Amino acid sequence: MAEATLLHDTTAVYEPSLFGTYSKKIGMWLFLLSDSLTFGALLYAYSYGRISTPNWPTPFHSESIVNATIMTAFLLTSSLTMVLAVRAAVQGNATAQRLWLLATMACGMGFVILHGREWSKLIAEGLTLPVFPKLPGQAAGGEFANVAQTVPQFAATFFGLTGMHMLHVTLGVIYLGVIALRRNFIPILLAFWLAAWLGTPSYSPFHYGAHVLLVAAIVCSIVLWLKPKVYDSSDVEVAGLYWHFVDLVWMFIFPLVYLMSAKIL
């Protein structure tokens, strides 16, 4: 009888995992390692520009620093709620898992909204990129109009780095939404897309950036309809790894980009 039981022991049939964990989690770690090189390259590009440019601007007033600090607090709190969601998932408490995931999404959305507000303020004051649509009546330029002209590397690296991070946070919120609500999240995502698209003026980069939500809704719909499944605790844990990574990257962007470029009067 004991031998018969041994035959059903899966660890006896298959070679044990080299890394002591399941393949989905190893896959996510490999993705995060490759993604950290993307952010590493962007952070190094920013630092390179800063070292090689003696008149590097320090445009961030205390208002911007307070805004970025609140954004950091949102991300750190979202990491706490995420780890509590994972804990609820492994304990089999589906209601708590969903509530913690929704709390994480709320913190992530708070981060994106504050970040969007910061971008809009900087763009209105003249810190812009040639690819951004022109603001009506911006010819005279604002406080940072000369920064955009004399040190174009600043705007390019700032928007490149923070934009890539904002995209990751947005996709992270969508990822968690799919895990928490599955197909029910698609109409919510479409509502967010419409609100972001119609609620922003045509000269805002977010007016066009909102279409990321539409593309994500289409991709999520295809995935959820082709392979519908109930997400288990391992899916929540893997989603959590992605979310914590987004938080981790911000721990380097915040001091390097914001605190080191604070305007001290």
Next chain:
Amino acid sequence: MEAFQQAIAERVAEQHRHHGKSQFFWVWAALLSMTAIEVYLTYQNMQPVRMLTILMGLSLVKAALIIGYFMHMKYEISRMKWLTMCSLVACLALMMIFFPDALRIVSLGVK
């Protein structure tokens, strides 16, 4: 193969059940405190190089806390820990090869 993956996932979940909830709150409080220290230091008129060193040091501690506790790397087997972390650090360290060029531009100008 699905059954094998499921068995490993259940074993990992079992390890998670033993993690105390309070330690996550402690880590969160430590991360918030270090962020507050960073913001405080910003307005202390320190020399940029010294400030950068302190800020990056704090960021590395924060990163270690997030990876170790929130991403559960502390509880992975040592092979997983060493392979992922060493490869990441090596790749990021290789990118530092560009910094001497940035310093050359400052002292010699763009050539």
